[in-house]
Amino acid sequence: MRGRIVLRAASLVAAGWLVAAAPAPTHQWKAVRNTTFDYSACYPADLFRPAGASLNVGGQDYVGRGGARLQISGLANQYGDSLAVTAQQTIPNGFGLKRQVTYKVIKPDWAVLSGTLPGGRSFYQRVIRKQKDFAFFFLSYPSSLSATYDPIVGRLGQCLR
């Protein structure tokens, strides 16, 4: 089991960070920008559609094929919390998820976590610092659809700025 998790983490990492070297599936990437938190991002519009008009002035939820979910949002940091605490505790607590992290990189200005969720799902999360606040995306999808969604995490991460 542990070997499978490590393998899974390795495959996500490879998908996320080495995708530039491989022929990427062609998607219709759509750029978005949020002026409240001053970040830009992108998503594959052929896989995801906005989940209705957003009440979140800092971002948007998207629903994807096969039960995938994507949230791209700003996160106010009025208490000056560290990026590490925000990425590892505040955001997952906010989602109320019991997740197992299998891959984690925490840097001063960004953090990436990926792993598994109950119900046979995988997740990938990236958080970046935006001045005093944060911006992040949180992608989750059925692990059975990893062939579809693993390849997009690299581009999602690259265009979250």
Add this chain to the structure above:
Amino acid sequence: MAGTDHVHILGSVGRGGLNSYFDVRAVQEIINAHLPPSLAPLKIDGAAGPRTIAAIEEIERRYIHMAKPDGRLDPHGPTLRRLNGTRKSAPSQRSAPPPPHIPEPSPRAAPAKPAAPLRAVAPASRPAARSRPKNGRVIPPAVIAAAQASQRRWKVPASVTIAQWSLESGWGMRMPRGSNNPFGIKAGKGQRFVLARTREEHKDGSSYYIMAPFRVFDTMEEAFDQHGKLLATHPAYKRARTQLSDPDAYADALTGTYATDHEYGKTLKGQMRAYDMYQYN
């Protein structure tokens, strides 16, 4: 926090202290501002843990030469006086919150209504000069006017509203970006919001943090009005509404309802007394 050079706390902080969240944060900030070389900077988390207590002890040893440091700072005690006295500049004046964003059309689904800049309003009945308390913190005239307008409409004592504003928003400095929401009012179904960190308490009193949706208001006046409406109409505040003529009792009745902090009412009363907020009722 860089630049902290003078703090006022309402209760004791440290070993055996009351350790209210905002007091602990204030102490951690001023210790960091006067950090002896032997100490690493404290994490500003509002929790009086072993490192904070050890830092207080070190400050007591170093600055007031206490033979047996007790690891506790009291509001009017010698250690805090010494720290406040070693400031390099005049006591800091809280300024108005930074201007919120100017929304632009987004390629993404646009928010229903953009947040608007704060609009200063003229004080309703008190001159601006009376908004400057003796201890240096400034209550903006717009805040006083909005609290008094809320009292006229919803009967909530203006002093309690102002005390809540000061506590919940750190004197207007800690509002979630673009929210105009100094009271930390959570968003309900169908209401615009920004995501922000909020503190929750376990049953044993320990803290944990979650990401939660906070309401977005177009103006600060709207936030004060909605705050008044909430207190005047929500069943949770029924007991408080029986104390409209007594701001202290009203504040006590908010404990355990408006905030989970079991010292909430006490903290509000301390704030009202320290800054003479009763004059605005």
